[in-house]
Amino acid sequence: MVTRRPNIVIAISIVLAGAILAITVWVLAQMRDDALRRAQDSVFNVSLLVERDVSRNLEIYDLSLRAVVDGLNQPGVLDLPPAIRQMVLFDSSASAKDMGSIFVLDPAGNVIFDSQSTPPRQLNLAERDYFQVQRDSPHVGLYVSHPFMPKVTGKDVSIALSRRISRPDGSFGGVVVGTMRLTYFRRLFAGMNLGAGGSMALMLSDGTMLMRRPYDPKVIGRSLAGTANYTRFLLQPSGDFFGTAAIDGVERWYAFRHIDMYPMILDVALSTHDIYVQWRHRAWIFGTLIAALDAAIIALAILFSQQLRQRRAAEEELRVLASTDGLTGLNNRRTFEEHAEEEWRRAQRNEWPLSMLLIDVDTFKGFNDLYGHSAGDDALIAVARCIGQSVRRPGDTAARYGGEEFAVLLPETDEAGAACIAEKIRAAVQALELRHVASSHHVLTISIGIACTRSQRFATSRALVNAADEALYEAKDAGRNRVLCYPAAARADRRSDVVSPAG
Numbered sequence: 001m002v003t004r005r006p007n008i009v010i011a012i013s014i015v016l017a018g019a020i021l022a023i024t025v026w027v028l029a030q031m032r033d034d035a036l037r038r039a040q041d042s043v044f045n046v047s048l049l050v051e052r053d054v055s056r057n058l059e060i061y062d063l064s065l066r067a068v069v070d071g072l073n074q075p076g077v078l079d080l081p082p083a084i085r086q087m088v089l090f091d092s093s094a095s096a097k098d099m100g101s102i103f104v105l106d107p108a109g110n111v112i113f114d115s116q117s118t119p120p121r122q123l124n125l126a127e128r129d130y131f132q133v134q135r136d137s138p139h140v141g142l143y144v145s146h147p148f149m150p151k152v153t154g155k156d157v158s159i160a161l162s163r164r165i166s167r168p169d170g171s172f173g174g175v176v177v178g179t180m181r182l183t184y185f186r187r188l189f190a191g192m193n194l195g196a197g198g199s200m201a202l203m204l205s206d207g208t209m210l211m212r213r214p215y216d217p218k219v220i221g222r223s224l225a226g227t228a229n230y231t232r233f234l235l236q237p238s239g240d241f242f243g244t245a246a247i248d249g250v251e252r253w254y255a256f257r258h259i260d261m262y263p264m265i266l267d268v269a270l271s272t273h274d275i276y277v278q279w280r281h282r283a284w285i286f287g288t289l290i291a292a293l294d295a296a297i298i299a300l301a302i303l304f305s306q307q308l309r310q311r312r313a314a315e316e317e318l319r320v321l322a323s324t325d326g327l328t329g330l331n332n333r334r335t336f337e338e339h340a341e342e343e344w345r346r347a348q349r350n351e352w353p354l355s356m357l358l359i360d361v362d363t364f365k366g367f368n369d370l371y372g373h374s375a376g377d378d379a380l381i382a383v384a385r386c387i388g389q390s391v392r393r394p395g396d397t398a399a400r401y402g403g404e405e406f407a408v409l410l411p412e413t414d415e416a417g418a419a420c421i422a423e424k425i426r427a428a429v430q431a432l433e434l435r436h437v438a439s440s441h442h443v444l445t446i447s448i449g450i451a452c453t454r455s456q457r458f459a460t461s462r463a464l465v466n467a468a469d470e471a472l473y474e475a476k477d478a479g480r481n482r483v484l485c486y487p488a489a490a491r492a493d494r495r496s497d498v499v500s501p502a503g
Contacts, residue, residue: 006308013301017294024290028283035279036253039270040240043255046192046200047268051259053188054202058161058262061099061178062142064091065163068102068113068176072165082118090115098187100150100158100179104165105131107174115178123151125177130162134175138164144263146208147182147221156181157220159210182220185211197250197271203230205263212247219247229254233265242272325400327377328384336399336407337461343397343411344453344461353454355418356468357408359387359425362445362480364404366438379434379444380404386428390421407465415452415485422448422483430481445481447472456486 071077071089080088090102104113109126125131130145145160162177189200189211201212207225224230227246232239238257245252252269259266323335331339340356347354361367361383368376380400387406391398397409408425410418426446434444449472451464458464467486475484 006305006312009301009305009308010298013298017297020290020294020297024286028279028286031282032276032279035276039253039275040255043240043253043268043270046194047255047257047266050188050192050200050268051257051266054185054264054266055259055262057180057184058144058259061161061180062163064102065142065161065176065178067091068104069163069165072104072176085113086115086118089113098181098184100156100181101152102176102178105175105177107135107172109175112174121152125151128160128177130160130177131175134162134164135172138166138170138172140164142262144204146204147210150179156183157217158182182211186213186215189213189215192268194268195270195274197252197274199245199248199250199252199267199269199271201267203265203267205258205265210264216247229267232256233267245269325384328381328400330384330388330406331397331399333399333401333407336397336401336409339397340409340465341461343395343409344458344464347411347453352412353414353452354464355410355413355415355450355452355454356464357410357418357422357425358401358449358465358468358472359383359406359408359422360447360472360476361404362441362447362476363436363439367436367444370436370438382432382434383429383444383446386432387425390425390428407468413452414454415450418450418452419483419485422450426481426483440479441481447475447480448483449473449475449486450483451486 068089074088077085077088089104101117102115103111103120103123103125105125106112109124109128109131111120111123111125114120128145128148130143133140133143141163143162145162147157147159150156150158158179158181160177160179162175165173165176167173185202189202190213192200192213194200194213199213202210203224204210207223207227207230209219209222209224212219224246229243229246232241232243232254233256238255240253240255242251242253244250251272253272253275254267254269256265256267258264323331325332343354346352361379364376364379367379383406384398384400387398387408391408391410393410395411399407401407408421410421413421426448429446430441430443432444436442436444439445449468449470451458451467451471453464456467458467471484471486474487475482478484
């Protein structure tokens with residue numbers, strides 16, 4: 001089937017190439033998903049690590065503030081000598097790296113106790129947001145302030161963690177506040193591997209930025225309230241999504257979480273370019289190889305298809321040569337006899353008429369002797385052309401029967417129709433006016449014998465041919481250049497293998 005239809009080879013190759021391409025696309029899609037999952041796992045681990053570190057340090061600092069509040073409520077602590085009082089109120093965590101001073105403020109905002117100075121430094125912090133919040137909200141608990149520049153050092157932007165001091169009657173008794181330098185968060189973020197385009201941010205619950213990587217001092221203290229990403233941070237305690245940063249416009253995959261017990265939101269993000277950079281490199285190599293493979297498959301299929309077409313053309317040429325007379329281009333005798341047998345059986349089966357013409361060039365030997373074999377070949381070609389022009393139906397068959405004899409098979413044609421076609425052929429040959437001085441007609445002519453199954457019943461296809469041959473000889477005996485049909489009166493005397501319709 002493939003050899004008969006070369007295009008099937010190309011179709012199969014295209015289907016195969018398409019299947020390989022589809023599998024490749026599926027594999028690449030899986031690889032892309034795997035790249036995203038690995039990045040997500042990495043981000044979740046980083047965010048969990050940072051959250052725990054921040055939460056632990058804030059808790060330690062908060063415990064220090066609670067210890068100060070509890071110490072102030074102990075009887076006699078305020079009467080202790082200053083050095084001992086410092087040791088009782090302020091533990092060693094207050095002097096840890098990135099931890100600033102712990103102050104005790106009176107109801108007016110004045111510093112009355114200082115973890116790093118005895119006597120305390122003369123400061124009033126009543127304008128700070130943490131003092132005002134603790135003063136106005138008795139139940140706020142631990143409050144984390146907005147970023148500010150400390151009055152004492154004038155450098156290292158910090159935040160303050162504060163707790164309210166309440167008198168026994170519940171009235172406002174002051175504030176305990178400790179500062180934390182934002183350099184702590186900066187160093188913590190810098191130790192995380194997030195790729196070239198990754199980012200990490202810590203903000204207050206109201207959207208105020210405390211620290212961001214990549215670091216930009218202009219971003220510290222900036223409010224992100226109203227941005228698309230911040231809005232999504234507020235929807236749930238933790239989650240992830242693809243989004244574009246309002247600060248730098250880079251598309252990233254975000255994982256965020258609210259830090260337990262503290263009014264802070266942490267987000268860790270990887271650039272989508274960084275997530276898929278290795279995948280894109282592998283996909284380009286893999287895709288190029290598969291594209292080359294598909295192209296090679298289709299190219300080989302096309303070459304193979306061309307070879308099949310050439311083979312078919314050669315086979316068809318051989319078939320034509322085997323079935324065609326080399327001189328006239330008509331069918332040869334073997335092919336004609338195959339068609340005659342096939343058409344005769346069909347005519348017998350369907351009771352259709354079948355007519356046979358046998359054609360002979362008159363006195364052709366004399367023509368060859370007078371004008372030479374080359375002229376004789378030209379004459380046969382001319383006669384064949386006249387026959388081909390007169391026999392044009394798809395089912396009709398014309399052949400060179402041998403030497404100067406030709407045969408025509410006319411399916412579904414009765415005797416009258418066959419005689420009409422035969423006369424047309426005879427007249428066409430005579431109209432050629434090929435000079436033939438040895439002929440009584442002075443031009444090349446033909447004689448035609450006709451046999452038809454409608455007027456006779458023949459036992460075999462060979463009997464039909466013999467009947468047409470007999471009619472041909474009768475035409476020659478009658479003077480040539482004429483058409484004669486097989487005479488019904490002569491069948492009983494002349495052909496033992498011919499039977500009557502009733503017989």
